[in-house]
Structures are given as structure tokens and as C-alpha cells.
Amino acid sequence: MFKDVSGVQPREQNLWPSVVVPKEQIDLQIERLIDVPMPENGRRATRIVHPCATAPGYGFAPGIDVTINVLKPGERTFSLRKNSNMVEICLSGTGVTTCNGVQTRASKWDVWNVPSMNVHSYFNDGKEPWVRLSYSNAPLLENLEIHYVEEFEGGIPPSDIGKVKKDEPAEAKVRARDLALREQITPEGAWLLGYEWLIDIDVIESKALHWPWAKVAEKLPSVEDIAKGYNGRRLFVLYNPATERRIGTTHSFFATISSSPPNNHHIPHRHSSAAMNYYLRGHGYSKVGTERMEWKAGDLILSAPGWAMHSHHSGDETTSALTIQDHPLQIAMESLIWQERINEPILNLGSQSGFESNRAQFVTA
Ligand SMILES: [Fe+2]
Missing domain, CATH: 2.60.120.10 (Jelly Rolls)
Structure with missing residues (x-):
């Protein structure tokens, strides 16, 4: 399929109008979530969807979603591993987030992040409902058709079971990329790098904070x-x-x-x-x-x-x-x-x- 775009002018952007979601409406959703039967995966959740949002994504902005999450005392969620990332804020109650095995207790207005592909789950060990808002880039990934999500019980993703784990590189070990071409070919700064540079990127540890x-x-x-x-x-x-x-x-x-x-x-x-x-x-x-x-x-x-x-x-x-x-x-x-x-x-x-x-x-x- 081809589309003739010769001489076409830039498209006017469709700015989503600003909207206010009042506290009273958020509170009603929290009450509703407290009353619904707990789903099997433990996630009592309401997405706050902008009136202009469409599938896939259903964000509050075109690339960002916002979700109200509730856990009642004693409840816990299944684990999730996904390639979207999150910022979360505790609105009320207290609870524990486990992220790649590290537990963090959150109380009112604490903020934390959940890095991409970290196995994470939630547990309310308090005495009142634990309410948090989660922001994620899932709508963007959904529109790119690349949102990878696994949900499971326990700490090990089913897709990891039986897989060979890569050894941590020894200090002195030569990386395959070090054997590949790495050469500047113009004085202005254009380079050529061999394939291994694409699949062995330098790592900056992405921690849950x-x-x-x-x-x-x-x-x-x-x-x-x-x-x-x-x-x-x-x-x-x-x-x-x-x-x-x-x-x-x-x-x-x-x-x-x-x-x-x-x-x-x-x-x-x-x-x-x-x-x-x-x-x-x-x-x-x-x-x-x-x-x-x-x-x-x-x-x-x-x-x-x-x-x-x-x-x-x-x-x-x-x-x-x-x-x-x-x-x-x-x-x-x-x-x-x-x-x-x-x-x-x-x-x-x-x-x-x-x-x-x-x-x-x-x-x-
Ligand atoms: Fe601003």
C-alpha cells in the first residue's frame, strides 16, 4: 500500500482538552473498588480514561495512563512483569510493594517507581484499604503493539522457567563487541560499529526507589x-x-x-x-x-x-x-x-x- 504525500502540509495536532477529575469522583471509584468481589489476580483497579482516549491504550493523556488501585487488608496481588514502567503514589492506608524481591512499605503520599521488567506485587498488611495511583507508559507501548505483560503467582515468571541464565561477565572477560569494528569514519563524527554493539549495551542499573x-x-x-x-x-x-x-x-x-x-x-x-x-x-x-x-x-x-x-x-x-x-x-x-x-x-x-x-x-x- 502506498499513500501519495507529495506537497502535503503538516497535520494539525489534536490536543486533548484539559480535564479535571474531582476528588469526589475518585472517592466514589475507591468505594466501588472496595465493594466489588476480589478478582482472582487481586487487582481492584479503575483506569481514569480521558474522554478523547480510544483503544488501544485508554490513557489519561495519549501516552500515559493513570489507574486507581485498591487492596483491602490481608489482600495481595499476583506478580506482574511488564516492559512498561510506573510511578506510584500512596493516597491512603499502608502496604508493601515487592519489586524484584525487595520490599518497600508505603504510606500516605510516599512515591515510588517500578522499573520495566521488574517482577512486582502488592500486599496490604495494614488495617485499612490501601489506595494508590499508578502512572504508566502502557498506552504508548499498546499503540506500538509492543506492551509485554506477564501475570503469575509467585516470584518467577513462567517464561523464565527452564531458561539458561547468562553468567555475569567476569571482570577481565573480553566482550564479543570488543572484537567487533568500532571506528570513526568521518572527521565530523560518523562511526561504524559491529553488530555486537547492538545486543550488548552498557548497563545502568534501574532500581526501584x-x-x-x-x-x-x-x-x-x-x-x-x-x-x-x-x-x-x-x-x-x-x-x-x-x-x-x-x-x-x-x-x-x-x-x-x-x-x-x-x-x-x-x-x-x-x-x-x-x-x-x-x-x-x-x-x-x-x-x-x-x-x-x-x-x-x-x-x-x-x-x-x-x-x-x-x-x-x-x-x-x-x-x-x-x-x-x-x-x-x-x-x-x-x-x-x-x-x-x-x-x-x-x-x-x-x-x-x-x-x-x-x-x-x-x-x-
Ligand atoms: Fe508546565
């Missing part, structure tokens, strides 16, 4: 208290060093926790990364394109459909949000375009020098 709320909260006053007039964002990235210069929490997403004083106003900006905010405390409004959206603690908002101009404004209380954006993914694709202020150029972050804030004016010696 945990950001306890108590430790994050300790640091929040330091951003909230920066004087009025600061034109950056009052937040911390929950940084996973495996993402290196792409400044992520997983290889797909950054997660940030903010703390904005009352009546804090952003000037509009835009980025090709999609952003969603879950408000932990406070209330306020966002301007997204020509729309104004009101929100409060416990609401989830698709706050920046990719490339929509937007700004966020806190009301008369301190406001905190968990923000998830597919920023590291887009840096890897060299697609992360960003315009921090309307009078500044559009920059390709990671390939061009980025923006400056006016933080220097507020640093005290």
Missing part, C-alpha cells in the same frame, strides 16, 4: 519560602540517577512535588511533554489554552496536554501537587520542545542550552 513523604516534606519549606517574584517552579524532582541527564523518576516520567505559597501565580509556558497534576493540598485554578479550570486537594487534572500554553495559580492556601510528565522519554526522542516564557524562543531541551530562572536574585549568602 522510594521517596518517603516525610523526607520530601522536610525540604518543601525551602521552595515555598523563596521570595515573591521568583519565576521558577517551587518544586523538587524525585530524581532517579539511572535517568542521568534526562532528569527522570523513571525512564519515561519525572515526578515532582511542589509547595507554592498562597496566591502564587505562574506566567504561561508550554512544553511538548504532557503534564498531569494530582493536588495533595490547597486549591486554585489553571489556565490551559483559553480554558480556566478550578481544582482543589484530591483532584487530578490533565494540566498540560502536550504543547498547550498553561499556567497554574494557587488560592489562599499553601498548595502542593504531584506532577507527572513524560519529560525523560521526550528528551530520549529529541522531541522535548519547551517555551518557558512567551517572549523567549522555542528550545529543544537536551539538544540546545535551556532556560534560566531568576533564582540568583533570591539566593542569600
Whole structure:
């Protein structure tokens, strides 16, 4: 099949409108999940689906899904191994996540990541329902028709049973790729590498990490208290060093926790990364394109459909949000375009020098 695209103009992008999912609706879903019979795999879960979403994927943004998960006391899930990755936040209750054999206890507003292909499961050993929100890149992988998911009981994926395990390379062992061609062929920097370079990539360990709320909260006053007039964002990235210069929490997403004083106003900006905010405390409004959206603690908002101009404004209380954006993914694709202020150029972050804030004016010696 062929399609004539001679002289065709670029397609206008269909920006999904910003939507607010109110706390009350999320709470109703949590109550419903508590009441349904426990499914065999232990997963009481509701996907929060954007009205524009279609199969496959059913995301809250085109490439990102958000799922409400509930486990009642004493319940545990089957194990999962999948090539999507996740950021999760505990909304209430407590429980234990086991990720490649390592157990992490999570309580309210703790955030953690689940790396791709880590065997993971959940257990509620507490006394109240354990509720968490999970964000993943599954919709993107579903649309690429490459989402690999195995679900099973126990810690060993059935597909691993009976397979030969590769020995860990000895320190001095010569790798096959070291025997293959590795040569720069132009002065500008074009190289040739042999096949083995494709199948034996240098490894950066991708760990399951945990950001306890108590430790994050300790640091929040330091951003909230920066004087009025600061034109950056009052937040911390929950940084996973495996993402290196792409400044992520997983290889797909950054997660940030903010703390904005009352009546804090952003000037509009835009980025090709999609952003969603879950408000932990406070209330306020966002301007997204020509729309104004009101929100409060416990609401989830698709706050920046990719490339929509937007700004966020806190009301008369301190406001905190968990923000998830597919920023590291887009840096890897060299697609992360960003315009921090309307009078500044559009920059390709990671390939061009980025923006400056006016933080220097507020640093005290
Ligand atoms: Fe933004």
C-alpha cells in the first residue's frame, strides 16, 4: 500500500482538552473498588480514561495512563512483569510493594517507581484499604503493539522457567563487541560499529526507589519560602540517577512535588511533554489554552496536554501537587520542545542550552 504525500502540509495536532477529575469522583471509584468481589489476580483497579482516549491504550493523556488501585487488608496481588514502567503514589492506608524481591512499605503520599521488567506485587498488611495511583507508559507501548505483560503467582515468571541464565561477565572477560569494528569514519563524527554493539549495551542499573513523604516534606519549606517574584517552579524532582541527564523518576516520567505559597501565580509556558497534576493540598485554578479550570486537594487534572500554553495559580492556601510528565522519554526522542516564557524562543531541551530562572536574585549568602 502506498499513500501519495507529495506537497502535503503538516497535520494539525489534536490536543486533548484539559480535564479535571474531582476528588469526589475518585472517592466514589475507591468505594466501588472496595465493594466489588476480589478478582482472582487481586487487582481492584479503575483506569481514569480521558474522554478523547480510544483503544488501544485508554490513557489519561495519549501516552500515559493513570489507574486507581485498591487492596483491602490481608489482600495481595499476583506478580506482574511488564516492559512498561510506573510511578506510584500512596493516597491512603499502608502496604508493601515487592519489586524484584525487595520490599518497600508505603504510606500516605510516599512515591515510588517500578522499573520495566521488574517482577512486582502488592500486599496490604495494614488495617485499612490501601489506595494508590499508578502512572504508566502502557498506552504508548499498546499503540506500538509492543506492551509485554506477564501475570503469575509467585516470584518467577513462567517464561523464565527452564531458561539458561547468562553468567555475569567476569571482570577481565573480553566482550564479543570488543572484537567487533568500532571506528570513526568521518572527521565530523560518523562511526561504524559491529553488530555486537547492538545486543550488548552498557548497563545502568534501574532500581526501584522510594521517596518517603516525610523526607520530601522536610525540604518543601525551602521552595515555598523563596521570595515573591521568583519565576521558577517551587518544586523538587524525585530524581532517579539511572535517568542521568534526562532528569527522570523513571525512564519515561519525572515526578515532582511542589509547595507554592498562597496566591502564587505562574506566567504561561508550554512544553511538548504532557503534564498531569494530582493536588495533595490547597486549591486554585489553571489556565490551559483559553480554558480556566478550578481544582482543589484530591483532584487530578490533565494540566498540560502536550504543547498547550498553561499556567497554574494557587488560592489562599499553601498548595502542593504531584506532577507527572513524560519529560525523560521526550528528551530520549529529541522531541522535548519547551517555551518557558512567551517572549523567549522555542528550545529543544537536551539538544540546545535551556532556560534560566531568576533564582540568583533570591539566593542569600
Ligand atoms: Fe508546565
